[in-house]
Every structure is written in structure tokens, then in C-alpha cells.
Amino acid sequence: MTESHTCDASYIHVEVVFAQPDTIWRKTLQVPMGTTARQALDQSGFDQAFPNGVRQVGAMGVYGQRCRDDYILADGDRLELYRPLQFDPKESRRRRAMHKQRVKNGSSSV
Template sequence: MAEASIHVQVCYALPDSNFLRALTVPAGTTIGQAVMQSGLLQAFPGIDLAINMVGIYGKRKPLDTVLHEHDRVEVYRPLQADPKEARRRRAGSKPAKA
């Protein structure tokens, strides 16, 4: 009997380029395994899966999460600024409402 396989995508976005690879992997493949098989780490050697967060369709997940048919694995870049601090700066620069 042939081993079941699933179709997934691995993606990574930069301001000036992106990486999107469709893969057919064995059922039971994890996020970490799919990222390794995709060639992403060879294309972008600066990615460190111990630092960069990963997720499926915008929801953070651990590397050992088992994938399902048509999942899109996303590798996230580190934040450049704390979102809360950026919001405080923007709010502080606006004049107070009367």
C-alpha cells in the first residue's frame, strides 16, 4: 500500500522578495520537516528556526506541529519594533482632542 501524501506550501516574505514553494509530503510531516524539505533555509541562510517563529495561516505553531492537507507554513521575520511602543509614539505625537 502506498504511503498517503499531502500538499502543503512553505512561504517567507521579505520587503523586496518572497519565497513560496508547493510541496507534496508524506502524511505526518511536521512544520520543521516541511521547512527543511522546501529549500528555504538554503535560499535564506540567515533564517534560524530557533529564533524565527513559524505558523500556519497566521497562527503561531511549534515546529513539531503535524501538517494537514493544504496547510500554508509561514516563517515570520523578527519584529523591527515593539508594536505597543510604536503605538504609544504615534499616540503621543497627535494633538489632544478637545
């Protein structure tokens, strides 16, 4: 008989998710209670799926709430891996405002 942890209360189920513009990578894990976000990421196989993943992950979160590496996961948590921002939000707002002002003034030059 093989050992199974499916009903063992000392284990929890978590999902690790990484969204790219064209695809979503997800891995469901069964980990011991007390597992941190970083430990789950390390166990997920993300590094093998994305060899340059260290540069791709900007932060982590659980259900849209940013968390630290040492966050203790709970049963059913979805650990989300966030990509770094491509543009500075302040700079993007400034550029949109400048563009809007040019359009309003009738200037079409960029």
C-alpha cells in the same frame, strides 16, 4: 516506470511561504502524512535560499494561525514563516501617542 507519489494517499501537498518587503519566496512540497512544520521547513530548501534564515524567521504559522515546530501538517496547508518584529508594538503605540499629543499642543519639535 518511475515511482510517483502524486496520487498516493500517504503523501500530502503543502506550501512553505516567506514574505519579505519586496518579494515572496514560496516552495510547494509533497511530504509524507505526519510531517511536522519543522520537518517541512527543513525539506523546503529555505536554508539554502536564505543562508542567514535562522535570524530572519521569528515564528511559523498555518493560514495566519501561529503553530509550534511539532505541528502536524495537513494536505493543502500553507506554512508561513514570519519575520521577527522590527519594533516593539507597545513602544510604537507610545511614540504615536506622544507625537499626536505634540501635534495637538502645537509643538513641532521632536
